[in-house]
Amino acid sequence: MEYMTSNKDDTYFGLALTTHRDLDLGEDAVAFFQYECLLAAIAVFFCRWTLAAPKEPPLLRAVFALLLAFLAFCKKSYTLTTAVHIFSYVVPLVMTSSRICPKDKYTKLAWIALGAALSFLLSHVLLSKQVWMYIIQITPAALNRGLNYMFPITEIAKAYNVLLHFVKPPILHKQVATLFFATFHIQVGMGYLGIDFLKKEQARRNQLVRMDMMDDTAIVDNTTTTNGQETKDRVKRKQEASRRFQKGAAPFILFTAVPYMVQIILLGNINRFAFLCMQNDLSRAVRLVNLFENDEYLIAMSNDSATSPGQYAASMDTVVDTVYELFNRKLFSVPKLMLLPGIMMKQPLLVAQISPFIFASDYIKGRLISYMTSTGERLSMEAKEIRAVRSKVESFDMKNAELLQRSGMGATQFTRRKWQELSVKIQQKQLVSDLLKRTKGFFSFIQRNFIFGVLIDCALANLIAMGKIVSSEIFVFSRAIEDAVDLVLMKSRAESELAQMLTEVDKLQQLADVWETTRERTPLPCAVASPQVERPGIVVRNLHYSRGSAIVRIDHVELPPGMYALTGVNGSGKSTFFRVLMSCGSNDKTIGLPDSIFLQTPSDHFKEEPKDAC
DSSP, X not given: OOOOOOOGGGOBTTBOOOOOOOTTOOTTOSOSSTTHHHHHHHHHHHHHHHSOOTTOOHHHHHHHHHHHHHHHHTTOOXXXXXXXXXXXXXXXXXXXXXXXXXXXXXXXXXXXXXXXXHHHHHHHHHTOHHHHHHHHHHSOHHHHHHHHHHSOHHHHHHHHHHHTTTSOHHHHHHHHHHHHHHHHHHHHHHHHHHHHHHHHHHHHHHXXXXXXXXXXXXXXXXXXXXXXXXXXXXXHHHHHHHHHHHHTHHHHIIIIIHHHHHHHHHHHHHHHHHHHHHHHHHHHIIIIITTTTSHHHHHHHHHHOSOOHHHHHHHHHHHHHHHHHHHHHHHHHHHHHTTHXXXXXXXXHHHHHHHHHHHHHHHHHHHHHHHHHHHHHHHHHHHHHHHHHHHHHHHHHHHTHHHHHHTOHHHHHHHHHHHHHHHHHHHHHHHHHHHHHHHHHHHHHHIIIIIIHHHHHHHHXXXXXXXSSOXXXXXXXXXXXXXXXXXXXXXXXXXXXHHHHHHHHHHHHHHHHHXXXXXXXXXXXXXXXXXXXXXXXXXXXXXXXXXXXXXXXXXXXXXXXXXXXXXXXXXXXXXHHHHHHHTBTTSSSOOOOOTTOEEOSOHHHHHHSOTTOO
């Protein structure tokens, strides 16, 4: 396959990085973008290597990771890849666990065969469209309302439906599946890396806390020593602890922080590149591909509104980015969320006590933030509109400055008052918008760290007291609780982003409707003669049309080949006549008749004419 590549000067790090899709590829193409297969292989290899099964030998883990990478690179079905992925955890579980099956090798082989069958069955169920449709049908209406209240299901469906107007459904479905495959494996893998890193970082910081607690220990242990000797021993112990802490800094940086940073940057960029392939392709579909697919689309777009193709492309970027980030953040949180069910089942009373306060606090915060955000955006938009008016007024007045001067002092004073009125309105709206933005920032910071965080700390203190978690896991479980709240309040927390996204969705829907109306225009059932016919030229009979105040009626006109001058006053219908001729179905490239031209000639008159007539 061929991709739109660039010259040597456009290569980066030895790679010709491009997000362009080969438009000649059909719906059945294996891959649409450059490096698409390689990115999928890297993503699934990273995920499987990071998520090791308990007591799994490194060699077995590498074998399964390479096998999954091979399947992804060859673009095998997602059902097969998922089945192998599930099966890769069944094998080490059977081989290393004596509780599941005895050491008899034949029994182990039977368990492995059963695991393979169940893995393929589970993958078919998880990826079956019919199964999910059946689940949706049997879901109670009350549960559906609850899910729609917590999650932006309706908004995402509306965004997806508008994308189908600009990209063929099979191509869009494949692009979404490819992006989700890469994002899921990369984000889940990075989430597990993050848990391990946070535990090590928390354990390192806890050493500083223990150094400060040495004073209390020394007072208890040295009650019989003199004050001077006690002080010396305390200082000596702290110095030794300080040296141990400093010696551990270099290994932590080299073997923990740097590898984590490299993996996060590399895999994050791979994930971002996969996303930009799809986002840029959808942006080009609005701005380039579909726009020039039909000559009338550009005219229809310019006649319908003053919105430029670039602004429509920006709307597409906003829609795609908003929906993607909702899933991207949640997939990264999946590993931390998996830590909570065990704690919740062991401490249901604690969950019941602390959850209402946490959710109530965050819900109130979400409503206030949403109000301040929507109000601030509305004021900023109004200020932007007034600023555009002011720019036009100032440009017009500057162009006619000499005329204003000749008009006397009254005209100058009027101009001054108008400019001042517009400037005051802009500054007032921008002032309130900036104050709301500043208030929102301070409120979010204080609520998150000193209200929401305090409530989470209460739950963590109880878990530490009961021995359910250790001090090195404090930060991990704190983030897990925050992510759980964020998941449950997903829709309310993203209300302002969803509102902006729906605005852009409506804008794209209007463009899709305009283009659909343009496509529905049928060519006129007339014919323009070609030089090969017996009587070349143009023959017009029984043509009656109007456009605005111009009304034209032509009973019978024959124009043999030659050069002619069509004359008439402005608005008499000259250009409209040529537009009618260009709308004939026999033209090599037909241009639809715009709505402003009212054709009063019945179509039957056209059908009665010979093929060399119009």
